[in-house]
Amino acid sequence: xxxxxxxxxxxxxxxxxxxxxxxxxxxxxxxxxxxxxxxxxxxxxxxxxxxxxxxxxxxxxxxxxxxxxxxxxxxxxxxxxxxxxxxxxxxxxxxxxxxxxxxxxxxxxxxxxxxxxxxxxxxxxxxxxxxxxxxxxx
Numbered sequence: 001x002x003x004x005x006x007x008x009x010x011x012x013x014x015x016x017x018x019x020x021x022x023x024x025x026x027x028x029x030x031x032x033x034x035x036x037x038x039x040x041x042x043x044x045x046x047x048x049x050x051x052x053x054x055x056x057x058x059x060x061x062x063x064x065x066x067x068x069x070x071x072x073x074x075x076x077x078x079x080x081x082x083x084x085x086x087x088x089x090x091x092x093x094x095x096x097x098x099x100x101x102x103x104x105x106x107x108x109x110x111x112x113x114x115x116x117x118x119x120x121x122x123x124x125x126x127x128x129x130x131x132x133x134x135x136x137x138x
Contacts, residue, residue, distance in 0.1 A: 040114040041066065044104055048081070051100040055117035063094045063102060068110035 006018040042049045044065075063074045074094040079087040081103040087095045089105040094113075096102050104110040 036116075037062075037064075037114040038117050038119075041112050042115065044068070044110045044113055047104045047106050047110070049102045049104070049110075049113050049115075051102065051115060051117070053117075053119045054099050055096075056120050057098075059118035060096045060102075060115065061118070062116040063096070064114045065094075065104065065108060065110040065112075066114050067112035068104075068108050070105075070108035070110070074104070074113075 003018050003022050006014045007022070039052055042051065058078075060076065060078075063076050065071045065074055070091055072092075074089075074092055077087055077089065077093055077095045078098060079085070079095055081087065081095050081097045081101060087103075089095045089103060091105050091107050094102050094104045094110075102113070102115070104113070
């Protein structure tokens with residue numbers, strides 16, 4: 001049976017093995033890499049970029065440094081960026097605070113970035129009835 005057939009079957013006993021064989025994480029990375037950015041050229045001041053909208057929970061998909069000493073897609077982490085429990089990003093990383101702020105590593109000297117994210121106003125549905133009746137989905 002092909003990987004596609006296993007994934008399409010939805011057999012819970014085989015999905016994990018098929019996802020591993022497919023390289024699902026790599027595939028999702030390629031897909032998100034080719035999505036159009038929600039915001040581009042956002043200025044980064046004092047290592048922090050401020051998004052125009054708050055992404056939905058876990059809805060910040062990609063962060064790409066477009067100007068600075070280290071450019072490209074950053075490893076994305078989530079957590080506090082200020083206070084005693086603040087996460088300090090390493091080079092090539094950024095930390096999203098769960099709201100509108102994204103902190104970049106100081107050593108990367110990022111001055112502009114682009115982001116792909118979903119906001120609450122985006123129409124989304126996981127219901128088959130919506131999918132078959134032409135409702136837009138994410």
